[in-house]
Amino acid sequence: MRRKKRMAGWCFVLPGFAGVLLFYLIPFLDVVRRSFYNAVGKQFCGLANYRTVFENAAFRLAAGNTAKFLAVCLPLLLLLSFAVALLLQRAGRLAPLIKSACMVPLAVPAASVVLIWKLVFDGHGLLNGLLERVGLPWGSDWMNTGAAFGVLVFSYIWKNLGYDVVLWLAGLASVPETLYEAAKMDGAGSLARFIFITLPYIRPISFTIIVISLLNSFKVFREAWLVAGNYPEESIYLLQHLFNNWFRDLAMDKMAAGAVMLSAVILALVAALKRSWDK
Amino acid sequence: MKKKITNAICIVLLLIPAVLAVAPLLFLLTGSVMDTSEIREYIGPVLGDGEGFAVWRLFPMYPTLVNVIELFFDSPEFFQMFWNSMKITAGILTGQLLFGMPAAWGLAQYEFPGKRAVYFSYIVLMLMPFQVTMLSEYIVLDLLGLTDTLSAVILPGMFLTFPPFLMYRFFSEIPPALIEAARVDGAGELAVFFRIGIPVGSSGIISALVLQFLECQSMVEQPLIFLKTKRLWPLSLYLPEVDLSHAGSALCASFVALIPALFVFLYGQDYLEQGIVASAIKE
Numbered sequence: 001m002r003r004k005k006r007m008a009g010w011c012f013v014l015p016g017f018a019g020v021l022l023f024y025l026i027p028f029l030d031v032v033r034r035s036f037y038n039a040v041g042k043q044f045c046g047l048a049n050y051r052t053v054f055e056n057a058a059f060r061l062a063a064g065n066t067a068k069f070l071a072v073c074l075p076l077l078l079l080l081s082f083a084v085a086l087l088l089q090r091a092g093r094l095a096p097l098i099k100s101a102c103m104v105p106l107a108v109p110a111a112s113v114v115l116i117w118k119l120v121f122d123g124h125g126l127l128n129g130l131l132e133r134v135g136l137p138w139g140s141d142w143m144n145t146g147a148a149f150g151v152l153v154f155s156y157i158w159k160n161l162g163y164d165v166v167l168w169l170a171g172l173a174s175v176p177e178t179l180y181e182a183a184k185m186d187g188a189g190s191l192a193r194f195i196f197i198t199l200p201y202i203r204p205i206s207f208t209i210i211v212i213s214l215l216n217s218f219k220v221f222r223e224a225w226l227v228a229g230n231y232p233e234e235s236i237y238l239l240q241h242l243f244n245n246w247f248r249d250l251a252m253d254k255m256a257a258g259a260v261m262l263s264a265v266i267l268a269l270v271a272a273l274k275r276s277w278d279k
Numbered sequence: 280m281k282k283k284i285t286n287a288i289c290i291v292l293l294l295i296p297a298v299l300a301v302a303p304l305l306f307l308l309t310g311s312v313m314d315t316s317e318i319r320e321y322i323g324p325v326l327g328d329g330e331g332f333a334v335w336r337l338f339p340m341y342p343t344l345v346n347v348i349e350l351f352f353d354s355p356e357f358f359q360m361f362w363n364s365m366k367i368t369a370g371i372l373t374g375q376l377l378f379g380m381p382a383a384w385g386l387a388q389y390e391f392p393g394k395r396a397v398y399f400s401y402i403v404l405m406l407m408p409f410q411v412t413m414l415s416e417y418i419v420l421d422l423l424g425l426t427d428t429l430s431a432v433i434l435p436g437m438f439l440t441f442p443p444f445l446m447y448r449f450f451s452e453i454p455p456a457l458i459e460a461a462r463v464d465g466a467g468e469l470a471v472f473f474r475i476g477i478p479v480g481s482s483g484i485i486s487a488l489v490l491q492f493l494e495c496q497s498m499v500e501q502p503l504i505f506l507k508t509k510r511l512w513p514l515s516l517y518l519p520e521v522d523l524s525h526a527g528s529a530l531c532a533s534f535v536a537l538i539p540a541l542f543v544f545l546y547g548q549d550y551l552e553q554g555i556v557a558s559a560i561k562e
Binding site: 008105167219 | 293296
């Protein structure tokens, strides 16, 4: 009986796991192997591919931009979405409606808003028109100067705010109401209640929210590509642009080394986050 | 009284993100029913004719359905690509139901040798962006001779590990007593899955599908790499190519392209929320 049940477990998992093995896990082993061989895949060349990738100017630019993007966007998104969640808790009857509005961008396919962003952020676009009207004629051509980075940050926040708000709200709802009441009885002010009750309670979920926001941030390439194409302004040249260019050049050796390095960095990042959270 | 005032302040502050979130949709909607010459008048500066800056009106001066008619009767490419998007989405979702859902059930309800390794690989893969997996996917697709077919986008998507992970979360919460009861009544393993697992876990299954549906509608990276033939492109690659000088039909096309996702959002918002929450919170 026991044995039969074990077999049943494998039977359920096997079809799906076979696909995972076929499309992801086994070929990734081949990618790891390729990262130590030359482009044709015949000759072992040690760490040479990794060195080439590291010394590659485009790689440095893309990796730097991606890192900078994460460093700016993650804290900004987390803070803004947390603020919105806190406000929503106090917004009364209108809260569900406002929350739904904030979630709308989740459903909007990236490609559908491309035209809008083009109209808004063009040098002669709506944003500059608005700025001019309120007396702040900055007049930069957003997509073709360093300001493109700001546009990318904006579109990432626009797209992901709703997702994080829903998560924060769930975290905030998990704090038992009785704790607040007890603290109130003991004379704790609202700030004290926030610091000593709310924050410790939402600490565990904030780890997952960070990880999820990190994963979603790699998808921002979509917006960058849709608005600016294969060769965007330098400040929004991301790792995915670089990988696409390597792909067009059939530079398998570089792609392999790049993929292995990126996976290692992501795993290390998540593991480090987890450790600092578990402490 | 004081409570009412804080309430009002919160709502005013919240209107900023709420309006910004919805504004592009309204923008598209207005543009879809606006006459092309009227649009050109407003956005002329962006197109390079006229001085100053673009402007916009929330309500068109001369509302018209010309754009809609043009799109539906004069742009066969649009429909070709609309169907491509739908085929990709339907293929991936079906695959997730056929392969991902049983895998989630197996992981949630059974103990078997190697389970930890399987679970771990699902989690790790879920964390990896397309940059990491694209070469792996390409190697296999090339080997199978599938590059430049819709299957190149669909097949790897069928085995993405995020949807089964979500379903796993919901399946694990089914009370063991319920399942034991069914077994005592003599139900086999498959019967337990079909008569208890799927109905009781249905909200998790739907949540995963809603999230995956929205994801499929925005797919850019995979088709961009794996599909060379334009005839196979999904809408997401086609829309940025539309020329702004036909602004009316371009905006209309963008709007029609988001209708399926909008429907799924309106009818599935609760599931979407449940799915988002389940991705983060362990019960």
